Amino acid sequence: MSGGRSAMLRRVRAALADVPADERPDDVPVPRTYRRSHAGEDVVGLFADRLADYGAHVSRTSDPATAIAAAVTRRSVGSLIVPDGLPIGWLRPGPWRVLRDDPPLPVAALDGASGVLSTAVAGIAVTGTLVLDAGPGQGRRALTLLPDYHLCVVPAARIVGDVPEVLARLAPDAPLTFVSGPSATSDIELDRVEGVHGPRVLEVIIVDDGKEPPA
Amino acid sequence: MNTPHDSVVWLGVPAFPEAARSALADTRLRANLRKATGTIREKRLAATGELDDWEELRAAGAAIKRRVLRHLDRYLEQLEESVLRAGGTVHWAADAAEANRIVTGLVTATGEREVVKVKSMATQEIGLNEALAAAGISACETDLAELIVQLAGDRPSHILVPAIHRGRAEIRELFRRRMGDRGRPAPHGLSDDPADLAEAARLHLRDKFLRAKVAVSGANFACADTGTIGVVESEGNGRMCLTLPDTLITVMGIEKVLPSFADLEVFLQLLPRSSTGERMNPYTSMWTGPVAGDGPRSFHLVLLDNGRTATLSDPVGRQALACIRCSACLNVCPVYERTGGHAYGSVYPGPIGAVLTPQLMGVGQASSLPFASTLCGACYDACPVKIDIPEVLVHLRAAEVDAGRGVLPKPEALAMKAAAGLLGSPRRLAAAQRAVAMTGRVLARRGSIGRLPGPLARWSATRDTPAPPPESFRAWWRRTHTGTSAAEADR
Numbered sequence: 001m002s003g004g005r006s007a008m009l010r011r012v013r014a015a016l017a018d019v020p021a022d023e024r025p026d027d028v029p030v031p032r033t034y035r036r037s038h039a040g041e042d043v044v045g046l047f048a049d050r051l052a053d054y055g056a057h058v059s060r061t062s063d064p065a066t067a068i069a070a071a072v073t074r075r076s077v078g079s080l081i082v083p084d085g086l087p088i089g090w091l092r093p094g095p096w097r098v099l100r101d102d103p104p105l106p107v108a109a110l111d112g113a114s115g116v117l118s119t120a121v122a123g124i125a126v127t128g129t130l131v132l133d134a135g136p137g138q139g140r141r142a143l144t145l146l147p148d149y150h151l152c153v154v155p156a157a158r159i160v161g162d163v164p165e166v167l168a169r170l171a172p173d174a175p176l177t178f179v180s181g182p183s184a185t186s187d188i189e190l191d192r193v194e195g196v197h198g199p200r201v202l203e204v205i206i207v208d209d210g211k212e213p214p215a
Numbered sequence: 216m217n218t219p220h221d222s223v224v225w226l227g228v229p230a231f232p233e234a235a236r237s238a239l240a241d242t243r244l245r246a247n248l249r250k251a252t253g254t255i256r257e258k259r260l261a262a263t264g265e266l267d268d269w270e271e272l273r274a275a276g277a278a279i280k281r282r283v284l285r286h287l288d289r290y291l292e293q294l295e296e297s298v299l300r301a302g303g304t305v306h307w308a309a310d311a312a313e314a315n316r317i318v319t320g321l322v323t324a325t326g327e328r329e330v331v332k333v334k335s336m337a338t339q340e341i342g343l344n345e346a347l348a349a350a351g352i353s354a355c356e357t358d359l360a361e362l363i364v365q366l367a368g369d370r371p372s373h374i375l376v377p378a379i380h381r382g383r384a385e386i387r388e389l390f391r392r393r394m395g396d397r398g399r400p401a402p403h404g405l406s407d408d409p410a411d412l413a414e415a416a417r418l419h420l421r422d423k424f425l426r427a428k429v430a431v432s433g434a435n436f437a438c439a440d441t442g443t444i445g446v447v448e449s450e451g452n453g454r455m456c457l458t459l460p461d462t463l464i465t466v467m468g469i470e471k472v473l474p475s476f477a478d479l480e481v482f483l484q485l486l487p488r489s490s491t492g493e494r495m496n497p498y499t500s501m502w503t504g505p506v507a508g509d510g511p512r513s514f515h516l517v518l519l520d521n522g523r524t525a526t527l528s529d530p531v532g533r534q535a536l537a538c539i540r541c542s543a544c545l546n547v548c549p550v551y552e553r554t555g556g557h558a559y560g561s562v563y564p565g566p567i568g569a570v571l572t573p574q575l576m577g578v579g580q581a582s583s584l585p586f587a588s589t590l591c592g593a594c595y596d597a598c599p600v601k602i603d604i605p606e607v608l609v610h611l612r613a614a615e616v617d618a619g620r621g622v623l624p625k626p627e628a629l630a631m632k633a634a635a636g637l638l639g640s641p642r643r644l645a646a647a648q649r650a651v652a653m654t655g656r657v658l659a660r661r662g663s664i665g666r667l668p669g670p671l672a673r674w675s676a677t678r679d680t681p682a683p684p685p686e687s688f689r690a691w692w693r694r695t696h697t698g699t700s701a702a703e704a705d706r
């Protein structure tokens with residue numbers, strides 16, 4: 001079979017001989033009668049419940065600095081990766097070593113860190129999903145992937161109801177990661193095991209101040 | 216290691232009736248399968264039942280796919296343009312050999328000898344691992360189930376849980392004996408607790424992820440308007456492969472393109488709920504070309520035809536290309552539940568495999584696949600993109616019957632035509648199938664039939680088509696499946 005771009009496109013066109021030449025893509029109707037959101041009134045409460053369903057540790061606070069310090073202390077975190085752009089004041093000094101990604105940390109250092117603290121660009125209530133876009137307070141993707149403990153602090157104002165709403169807000173030119181609970185597998189006799197390659201512990205703190213955090 | 220050759224159709228695997236017979240005798244396999252399909256089925260029902268507009272979402276998903284397929288040329292050109300704009304490179308591969316040549320060339324150019332892989336049906340379909348091995352490059356599967364299958368020198372048996380045919384004790388033995396050959400050995404005193412086994416895989420693969428310079432992935436979606444590619448997964452091995460290496464090569468069937476990024480709002484609801492029965496799978500990664508300072512520095516997208524344009528050319532069979540590989544149709548299929556995936560002898564098992572494999576290949580044991588169904592319709596009801604699998608099955612069966620017509624003497628031709636019109640009736644269908652089997656065998660020369668006329672011509676132009684199976688699936692089922700009444704088998 002002859003390869004190459006034009007030959008393949010030619011075969012595609014030949015295969016579509018039954019499609020009228022003047023038909024345009026928009027002439028094929030797509031019914032968009034589905035809901036924009038399945039969330040009710042209490043979007044933040046739903047987000048917390050749905051995340052907890054996945055086995056994530058979820059708490060709500062209006063005092064992120066205290067909640068973060070308590071979480072990191074409880075986990076006995078020795079070294080914590082902190083991406084650029086996290087709100088000043090979120091992380092108090094403590095008995096943990098702070099690793100900044102400037103200059104970029106080698107993978108061995110990321111692998112050796114006991115945890116990472118990040119925020120998320122958005123949350124999806126119905127699916128209990130955190131959305132990371134490598135923006136401020138999140139850093140490049142590897143930072144929130146290699147450490148075994150991911151502490152994600154999300155301002156309540158960034159939580160939307162459902163998948164269609166969040167996609168409308170996102171800029172696809174940034175690398176996007178949707179995180180819905182800790183990594184998991186059911187590959188062995190369908191027994192669910194939490195924590196394969198991604199962080200085995202996902203902890204989420206929802207900041208209930210109704211405002212965006214100061215950058 | 217002597218790994219069997221993976222391709223759409225596994226050469227050397229017996230045709231469905233024979234393969235299914237031995238699968239049915241394997242009680243462990245049947246017990247595992249029943250548990251697996253039953254559990255996933257219940258989860259899926261709960262997850263889909265939660266959305267009161269599930270039918271509307273299905274309708275939208277089906278319509279978007281229909282739009283894409285009817286205008287595939289345009290969307291592929293747009294996708295290419297978008298990926299190029301984002302800094303990626305696009306390659307076009309007409310068939311498995313060309314795709315393998317492209318990927319092997321790209322890996323060789325990096326100077327690397329090892330690649331990490333994210334579970335991808337497209338690369339299984341083309342037998343990429345074997346092609347890389349032939350070029351001295353080892354491909355490491357990183358999905359837990361795929362790793363199990365790879366260590367065993369085995370074949371996947373389910374789209375979603377490919378190692379469902381293996382028990383925990385077997386997996387422990389496999390890890391103990393084989394992991395050391397491919398890198399970090401299994402920890403001493405490994406138990407058969409799934410958590411311990413997963414931990415062993417984590418340690419084994421972590422070494423590889425940290426060193427990996429080249430990754431090969433598949434894709435669940437590609438957005439034509441933005442050039443964004445999406446991979447949906449659970450374990451995090453996908454994120455590792457998509458993030459840590461310098462070079463990322465994604466092999467994607469041309470039918471995976473979506474018109475726009477916004478269309479993901481439909482598929483990111485349909486896929487996880489249909490597939491694993493979750494509201495959302497643990498990880499979904501989306502990227503638009505390489506990003507400075509974050510992840511791979513170079514990104515290659517290989518667009519794969521390999522029988523897809525042939526499938527596209529059949530206006531009825533075309534809909535099989537809408538498949539988003541959720542595996543819901545496998546889990547509801549009474550035939551699949553009893554025989555397992557291996558009996559289908561293909562990368563694509565179950566109801567979707569029964570319609571996709573013969574269309575992609577049209578040769579080999581695939582000729583018995585359209586008959587590997589009771590036409591009960593459960594697959595259609597379960598399919599999130601509303602592929603009418605029974606319709607395509609009947610269509611493919613009729614095509615086989617039609618194919619005989621042109622070369623048959625007149626009375627037989629009339630009989631065939633009559634049979635083709637009766638395929639909707641199970642009892643008469645059974646009679647028709649027996650007739651096809653008999654006449655087909657009369658026609659067969661040295662076990663194969665020459666070039667077929669009519670719609671099957673493209674299937675047989677380059678290869679001989681094997682004779683229809685001597686025993687239809689239904690006849691076999693009736694004869695061998697004890698405990699099933701004739702009425703049930705005829706459903």
Ligand code: SF4
Nearest residue numbers: 538539541542544598
């Ligand atoms: S045919 Fe439908 S149900 Fe079956 S795997 Fe494909 S999308 Fe899922």
